[in-house]
Amino acid sequence: MYAIIATGGKQYKVAEGDVIRVEKLGVEAGQTYNFDQVLAVNNGEMIIGTPTVAGATVSATVMGEGRAKKVIVYKYKRKTGYHKKNGHRQSYTELKIEKINA
Template sequence: MYAIIATGGKQYKVSEGDVIRVEKLDVAEGAAYEFDQVLAVNDGELTVGTPTVAGAVVKATVLGEGKGKKVIVYKYKRKTGYHKKNGHRQAYTELKIDSIAK
């Protein structure tokens, strides 16, 4: 059984027991979180929502928060002596999928 959920402007295919990293959510560590934007559910038979599946909920537990690997952003313009180097680490929330209810 799997579901496709939408959060943080992205879509994730999840199954029970999966650990996923999503865009940072304002939720305490150890708390329960519910995704109500379920785009599709497959429990032997595929149900696709228009745009979401009515009554479908994916429940997860927050494992923690962190920052991803550093991405280097380098800007350069030739012949002018202009160059700028920046780094960025994207914040994320790590979740463990507990259940998928249709």
């Protein structure tokens, strides 16, 4: 059984027991978070929502928050002496999928 959920402008294919990293949710570690934007559920037969599946939720436990590896942004223009180096670390929330309610 798996489901496709939408959060943070992205879509994730999840199954029970999976550990995923999503955009920062601002929820304390150890708490339960429910996703109500379930786009599709497969439990033997595929159920596709329009745009979401009515009554379907995915429950997850928050394992913690963190920051991803640094991405270097380097801007450069030749012959002018212009170059600028910048870095970015995206914040994320790590979740463990507990139950898919179809």
